[in-house]
Amino acid sequence: MKVFRERNQALMTDLYQLTMAAGYFKYKRETMGVFELFVRDLCPRRSYLVVAGIEQALDYLETLSFSKEEIHFLKNLPLFKNVDGEFFDFLENFKFSGDVWAAPEGSIIFSNEPILQVVAPITEAQIVETFLLSIINFETMIATKASRMFHAAKEKGVVDFGSRRAQGPEAAILAARASYVGGCVGTSNVYAGKEYNIPIYGTIAHSWVMSFESEIESFKKYNSIFPDNTVLLLDTYDTIEAAKKIKEFKGKIRGVRLDSGNIELESRKIRKILDSNGMKDVIIIASSDLNEYVIDKFSEKNTPIDMYGVGTELVTSPDAPSIGGVYKLVEIREKGKIRYTAKLSEGKSTIPGQKQIFRKIENNYFSEDILGLHSEGENFKKHTPILEKVMESGRIIKLERDLKKIRENSIKNLKMVKEKYKDINTCEEFPVKLSKNLKKLLERVKNEIHTGGH
């Protein structure tokens, strides 16, 4: 959305990012920090993630600035009373100046693999954490959920109908975008359709049917205006009765929609009614709390459904309502030296050093990933590096904005994931190994922390 480049969003962050920034500005002005955004263990809820949200993240970084009003607000918080005026001058001239590496949108990544890396003066890198996490966590969660539905639906189309259950209107637009990245064929969200050139879909609602005195009249009236795009909603009163009435219907119908009841059973009855009345080309669209598990069963049973409308389950992803992405400091570069950093917190430890994902591809399938240091590309010449430099000194240098291409890329990548990792009912951990050098580094850093008086 344009809004990601235009609005004042500097305060869309956690307070501690700004207090820490004031601290870094005072004590670590020349220090560079390397932060990595990644998700720890995907299993048991997910086996892979489809990366999304990079465009919004980079647009934010490229245009981030503090308005006078925002600075005035901060300056007047009692909390900031000991902070030097120089820090607020810095904010007034703020321009993100770092480099960013990222997995392109539509990439498939696995546990512990960086989605995005920020290499910047630590003051700047800290301020942007919250925004980057919220956008990438969310879009990646949705693209992944959509990808699972896409896979379960086989050749049938899945459409995002989730706007009304997303976390507000902006989230609805981002969900539409991310679900298209993950493989949906379109969305009901008009704004997203316009902004991102996503195919827009729609049927009719129960209110349309109820607003007329008879169901058949409501069908005919709609058809008179939208003769090429009439999808009739059948379940307002009695689904099968409504389907039978369609016989009398003279207009052209594109499809019918079922939104309640036993969809498996009713879709078969309706298919028969349609077929025996010369309406073989009228498609059946199902909605009503569908998810990948339900769609998978329909696929297995060859249920005669031609298209799925998914809403709540797509935009809230209830089986994994957060992917838990984090943004962690892995390197400090100061006074000409690199210091590698790690946290050892119980169940939340991290791996030091700026990394690259080196992917082995065999027979057109992803077979293994090596998580190595960025600098050891020479050791993995036969592997494909996944992270690309997308921003240099605060300017975007590489970014695919064409969402159709991103979607094609995501579908192409998904084909290269072996079936066992795509099984929605199990969780097989894809092999992600640490390179020898990275293992050594991790041991060394742990030792340093234990002996170094941290």
Added chain:
Amino acid sequence: MKVFRERNQALMTDLYQLTMAAGYFKYKRETMGVFELFVRDLCPRRSYLVVAGIEQALDYLETLSFSKEEIHFLKNLPLFKNVDGEFFDFLENFKFSGDVWAAPEGSIIFSNEPILQVVAPITEAQIVETFLLSIINFETMIATKASRMFHAAKEKGVVDFGSRRAQGPEAAILAARASYVGGCVGTSNVYAGKEYNIPIYGTIAHSWVMSFESEIESFKKYNSIFPDNTVLLLDTYDTIEAAKKIKEFKGKIRGVRLDSGNIELESRKIRKILDSNGMKDVIIIASSDLNEYVIDKFSEKNTPIDMYGVGTELVTSPDAPSIGGVYKLVEIREKGKIRYTAKLSEGKSTIPGQKQIFRKIENNYFSEDILGLHSEGENFKKHTPILEKVMESGRIIKLERDLKKIRENSIKNLKMVKEKYKDINTCEEFPVKLSKNLKKLLERVKNEIHTGGH
């Protein structure tokens, strides 16, 4: 947010709202529709809801308009090729002209009770459905989740730390707002703090600790800038070791934070360390995937935690990741007559007629709600009507914007809910009865549908 009054948001809707609007404009231009936004059965996941999002909903309605660019986009969709130009002229001059009734923010409502009612030309009422649902569904879900945590935490404060796990930056702000409505004492989100005058909270992150060569140095440096607001994060390397180091610490500390490990056990150890070192007034803040169930256990065991920071669980509400609010047509007013409408879909039926919630309050507790027709106030003079007229002919006539007052209202209301309905581990259905007149109407409408050739 101001953005809810200023941006172009007319296309933030589902496509079918606009195609149906074109249809209503052609066939039902003079028809008024009454739509109700409500949640069907709350149990087993919730027993009550805390209403939030009304301010954003009304700001949207009062300022909604279509830009030339938006109309141009619609006009050029092949789908709209048979729609008369007159409809686009109507959009160009669009101004929401309806009346709205709503439960004030911070109200407590129960299953099937309307949160909001729109009485407007049906064309207008249909267009606004998606936006109203997304904003009210979301904020009400969060306010309710926050209310459950507020209740579980007893007298201890709960703070929203969820921005990084919300559905993007705007959702983070709305979540901060709604969680304050529900009883949180504040948020980490700076934008929300500024916009809604919510107290802002912050500690430090692991990155701050790691960026210094020693943990204690990082503590001292932070304290030098924020002497009155230092909350030290203890679990970067070894929580208990870090707590012991604080002895050497000469500065004033407000608190310490635990973000991993066995918080029950470690908080007790740390309380002892602090107390035996003359730091009785240093508070302990816990975070790390807390929710009302965990907080409730801490409360029961008198775990020495003084404040809870809640993130992921607050903003994604995983045990009820959508409250499933719907927006249904209950009355049609045309040609001087009222026609009551209902859908009979399996498991998704609705109750006709514009309703009022008549609440019985006994001994300062809510004892029973009667869902009656709006017009039968005379029958329930001893009850308190919950829905208020908040918008007339498209203008806001009643709206509390002071979030502190809304929060006080929500807490006051929660006190009037009996304990059995607030038990987070069970789901007791609050008695919501239909008035005699409403029951009769429901039967009549069902009969009409069955016999009327729908």
